[in-house]
Amino acid sequence: MTDLLRLESVGKARDRRFLFRDVTLHLAAADAIALVGPSGAGKTTLLRIVAGLDVPDSGNVWIDGQLATRGATILVPPHRRRLGFVFQDLALWPHMTVAESLEFVLASASAALSRTERDRTIDETLTLTRLERLRRRYPHQLSGGEQQRAAFARALVHRPTLLLLDEPFSSLDVDLREEMRKTLDDLRGTLGFAMVFVTHDGAEASAVANRTFRLTLA
């Protein structure tokens, strides 16, 4: 079976020092892997390389059987990789409501969908993330947990097969963190996406993922 994600000997240096090197990793469909390691080990950088937002100095990145990055050359641009990404600071667009954000993503990533299909998908995603009544709210009008769910909704509305999460719960309190983990579990159960989850918290890694990949300081 083709791996959904394959990293082959990926290396990245910064300031003449390796952040990491020879990282090789496989991820099957519906798999969930936690990237753990201390600060400065390059967890976020590796995730950005997978997304195509950054390039490695060496190695290959394969996504769904297609060579997406070869060395420092991007062969498949980020928007053609069909990924979802939840940023550490969420990066919600301040000038768009929740629904407008989802509409923007769908109109960009799934242009073939009819208007009706798009509206239905948006409604469905808002329901899954319990944001139906907040669809016309701007990010600054949402609470911390609602913003988190809006970030999930935006990352998943185009139904990616792979979701990348960069320490998405790091700024939440313990109760909200637990609630968000449950939300993420429910979404995975319903939508069945694979996941790479960056965290520096070992307990969180074992709670959300079925495999752990450890990056150490080079």
Place this chain on the structure above:
Amino acid sequence: MISGRGVAFAAAAATLVGVAVAPLVELVAVPASTGRWADYQAAFLDGRQIRLLINSARIAGGAALLATAIGAPLGFLLARAPIRARSAVRLGLAVPVVIPTYALALAWVFVAGGAGVVTRGFGSDALARLTYSPIGVVVVLALALYPVSMLATEAAARRIESRLEEAALLVAPATRVLARITVPLLWPSIASSALLTFVLALSDYAVPNLLRQRVFTTEVFTAFAALYDVSRATALALPLLAAAAIGGYLVASFGASILDTGRASGVTGVRLGRLGPIAAAVIALVIGAGVALPLASLAVEAGSVAAIRQGLDRSGAAVVESLMLSSVAATLSVAVSLVLGHRRARATRRMARAVDASLIALFAMPGTIVGVALIAFWNRPGWSGGVYGTSAMIVIAYMARFLPAAILVVGAGVRRVPRSTEEAAALSGAGWMRTMWHIVVPQIRGTLAVGWVLVFVLAFGEVGASILVAPPGHAPYSIHVLTLIANAPSAQVAALALVQTAVVVCPFAIAIAVRSFARLD
């Protein structure tokens, strides 16, 4: 007991009120105090006023649109495109904003005026007719003011959090991300800089005066200096006062801090690909039209280095006096703006917005109106009359015009100083003065230097207010040159304008280069 902070604030606030606010309030009250209430009505409803308003607004609107169309894309390119020698390019593009507008207009007259190079070369006065028309004023003002939009857009583009664009790049191509994410996030800064450009164009006196267009500022000058009709000058001033106040309020309301060139975030770069050579050509064209051509035109008209030296010999005293007066105004303005800028930076959000709106409105106030207001306020029996007959009035005029801008710049600098550093000093027992001197000032030294250079450069080229308040025998350099235009050979005028441009461009170049290397790059 009155604290040191209270004394400093009272002195600084009194200075701002005395030089900039009270004279304008008095000017507005002139018709009421003389019982001529109909003047208020005439200011807005008189047919001549309305025609003048339409002409002024048309020219200022055209200049703002053109300046924004040139400046905003350049600002974006400076922030995001892979430009070699970025600091030098930024400097080259930003220079026109400090060249006195009369020098720019004069340069274009030498190129495309009735006796200009182009007119003589082609034997046709078609271009000259265009130069001495509203279109000519729009083009010259746009070339003078596009750096406002450019610098504001560049700062805004650098402040956009890169994650916002990266989140969109995961689902959309770069062009769509630019249209739907980047431009909407830049829009408040672009709109507010366009508004500021509009008000600055509306308040310019030198360009419409030299290119013979009747707008509010030239009419105010004529009414006051030629006809000595204070009431008419006041009536003409009211619509401009209103426009400046509304403009200031709108600029502040957009919430985009256009004078805040704070620390840049990690920005998403753009690859220009085949558009690269076109972008380079546009940059070269703008530098050519805004800087190289005007300076070359002045240099050619001046004729030789000997002519420049001769001009300097004849006007040396005016240069020295102008340098001194501008330096005094800049130093006093920075001292006052340190106190008021700090207070503004630590104000509540609502208060800060109101203060910003007022300061922007004061900064945008046309020079001729400031001049008339200063005369009305200071030329009276008593101690103020003693001040009125001296060169101090020129310093007051410079401060009235540019102190508000210095406060905005210093306020933006203080906002970047963590409040906790002051609180820590206070907890250790330091008083306000000690905290300011040892904690705040060292953290904003660069900003204070930029504020000083800003006031110095603008004051050195100021015409509108100082031409009205300068005492006999003490004309600052720019006024000296402006009055020579009608009476001296064009070579001498060009040489003097070139010298003035060099004097303002050099400190500006050093300041922007230091700031660029220290902060933006």
